[in-house]
Amino acid sequence: MSQPRVFPTSGFDILDPSKEFEEETLPDYLKERYYPVHIGEVFNSRYQVVTKLGFGSSSTVRLCQDLREERYSVLKVHVRTRRHLPEVETSNYLKANIDVHGGEMYVRLVTNSFEVIGPYGMHPCLLYQPAGIEIRDSMHCLEGDALPENLLRPTLGFVHIALDHLHEAKVTQTDVQPNNILLGIVDESILTEMEDEISKPAPQKQLCDRTIYATRAMPLTSSEPNLADFGEARFAKEKQTGLIMPNAWTLFEQGHLFKSRNHENETDYAQRFAEMISLLGPPLEASLKLWDRNGIWKASIEIPEQSLEIRGSRLESNDKAIFLQFLWKTLRWLPEKRPTAKELLLDEWLRGNDY
Template identity: 35%
Template sequence: MWDVLHSRYQVVGKLGNGAYSTVWLCRDLVEHCHVTVKVCTQLGIPVERELSALKHLNSLPASEHIGRTFIRTALDHFELPADPKSSNPAPFPCFVYKPMATSLYQFRKLFPQNRFPKQLLKSILQHVLLAIHYLHIEAKMIHADIQEGNILLSLDDPNILEEFEEEEWRNPSPRKIDGDRVVYLSRLMHMHMTYDKYGPPILCDFTEARFGSATYTDLIQPDVYRAPEVILAIPWDEKVDIWSVGVLIWDMFEGTHMFKTAGGPENKYRTVNHLAHMVSLLGPPPVDFLKRTEVDWIPWKYFDKQGEGNWIGKASVPEDSLEQLEENLEGEDKAQFLAFVRKMVTWKPEDRCSIEELLKDPWLN
């Protein structure tokens, strides 16, 4: 702690860690402000994707598209020297960002029943949709991992950062010695429950981002948010981001996942349960959609190839509907909300509405 990275960024405290990185609050000794430094502790394709995506975003010309302001771009990037004792002595890539407050996932926990109020949800969605529109239209990118943990509230109050630093100085975070390393416990920033204490939500984390091709076939998205074309090995495009927003809305407003995906003796995620509940809520998939697969056996493990594409998977189809599962609204408001969701959550990607259409939707306005 308090080391200076890259002869410029003095470490103040640990903010968190993920599968591939640790994140630190630092003081920029040149610009005299706080920054966040993400240190990639494991190398691999996700880190390479993020570096490529951030370089691509920073290379784009200035734009008047408001969505650009809701995308988190890097202020700087550098490498820390490799550990000579490591079996893989490669340098550690580091990304420098403007500090953020908290993720939508953490922020939602402050609200009753883990649900955002309707007006707050609408505001969040408008910002997120504008960010995605910029990615798709001007950056020609697919985010491919839109979830609450990758949407951070911006931080307009610098006092929160000063308080964090002062608290770390007065009451240092717990740590332990692990061989020749010191492992620090993360310190949480103070969170306000009122949305007006923060700036707009910012779309972050480009470790799954794609650009440069029209379609892709590899596996993306957290399993519970995975679009049907991804599950069924059908070439996918930017419309996977539209699907993600549709299912994400359910988390934020209903406090639970849209699709029941767990099953089996261990009650864990199973593709067969996920698809069965899609059939329950969306109806059976069109056969011509299933035939787009690039791995012929995958769809027909769950759907009848010879007939109308009826369900034959080894899990029962629940008797559910979005109308039954939605618990917050009534009457016309509920009907408009579900119509809005259904514009994003469809079997065929081409049936999902465009960002422009979604931003004009009557429920959102």
Template identity: 30%
Template sequence: MRSSNLLLGPPFISSKARAMATATSPDLQRLDPSVLIEEEIVPGYKAEDYYPVHVGEIFKQRYKTIGKLGYGSASTVWLCRDLDKQNEFKALKLYINRSKVHRELPIYEHINSLRSEHEGRNHVRKLIEAFEVQGPHGRHICLVHEPMGMSLDEDNSVFTDLERQAAEHPSPCKRADNRTIYPSWLLPLRPGLPAISDLSEARFGESDHTDHIMPDRYRAPEVILGMPWSYPVDTWSLAMVIWDLFEGKPMLPARNPDGQYSERYHLAQLVAILGPPPLEFIQASERSKRFWDSDGNWIAEVPIPNISLDTAETRLDGKEKDEFLAFMRKMLQWKPEDRGSCHDIF
């Protein structure tokens, strides 16, 4: 889920959006319809998949939309006033109408059913309620949460101020494909503890899984090769995220010369970074025959790049670099069972 990346004065819209805006009335500005913004830039975007939310629209006779908080490949998220509660606000997540098999809702329902006193329970986002709405091209599942960074016990004045500012200074918007597209707000940053949220890719652990999970360049080897996967994919994901945040660039671009994701390029880069996979690992996957022969030799029509984990890391030197790479190698292993557990890593 993404949001605009600069915080300005009322109503907290990015400078890029303001630069694109042209005045059409004293109260309303239109964005250049030829410039793609927000969910339009998501790969595979189709306008008819998204519910055409309008600021001020009321859902379930209760949730009045005030402004947009973010977007993603499968949903948009909106700040709403709860008309049934005195001075309370909620975050409303509206899924695209292609979300036929909804994974996130059962996960939240399971979490809500638990009666736990564990100290971490307050760091997992809770679902308030879920419902469906009818859009022009299908039905959309809606999830209602507390806004991130706030609890029912905290002062909601920041949202009251945002509501007032949005009424006095309407956000620039764009008309395209029979829907209005609003730039996302960026709420004021405030210190706080992390929370686990956006569980659309979460799975129950009791069964085997072979579907494609994770953003493409983050995919663990067993996911790329269509093998059953389990908790060790989280260890792999953690390594990818840490690398991205620390190095400021992806470890594995996993793109062909046309800029498209490619499993062959992804695996070739993995071989360069990790070395050849164990033979017993690739023998467990039928799909591996596209990339290796029966002796484990690389046969895909993509060269192994001349890179290594050492050369890819460019921010550290000496002992710090050695320790960081040792930390990464605990998580980056071909065989899932060879990756360190959370206890081993930390």
């Protein structure tokens, strides 16, 4: 077992304590919700934090050195909660699924979990194998903040292989979006470049009860992507309620395919249906909440004048036609009419010109 390393206590930029920084800029930030992680801290007598990788409304993420196995792990320290995290249950279930599929290679699961007591309560901690940057961040480096077709096609191909594996295991990932698709890492030696906290420590905002560190970006890799974050996954045996809207459209076009985000009232309900009708056409069965007995739209919300042909602006001619055919297959009103992930892998557009 390796000995913990000693990190510097000086030689870094100290940031203005009066200005919000990193997780403090989030709309719902409260310091009492976050565990005050320190660089060099050892969790569970095993995982030493070596740098900060990111933050969000529900957690902060750190790169750790596993002192027992002398390798890297990624540690997600959740905000204070006593609620059981469903991602742990989903990961344990999938790891116990002994059927070899191939898609498990492209699914990033929790490898270990434990809890830590902070100043204000209990914080769940999840461990993962290291991965590269999110597809979302790689998109920001590209023209138009979106993946070109030659990158979109293989990315969605690997995602569908992962989804087929999940579906065969009776698990549904309801949160497919650029944030949850990570580039893979084959050679973890590139992570040594992340360990600059000893020679070049990151800027820090020092407060009386915590230190907020600057995030270091994960390296840009060219390895096959992984589907990650199963906090919103569902088991097929459970009854599903609420909205499920994967943001895969964002990979190729800016913005979301459907804009309305909730169903808090009748107006929100009508807004969502109006958006869907504008792109998919009317459903086969009409609700009397929104249509009259003659099938005429009666809601106060107007149906937008738009189409997938207009919204899909990044492709032209025949490429656009077969891409839209791919989309149409996935956007059927009736779930039983939508193709499975395995069937979509045989789609003309997704297979590309190499088949």
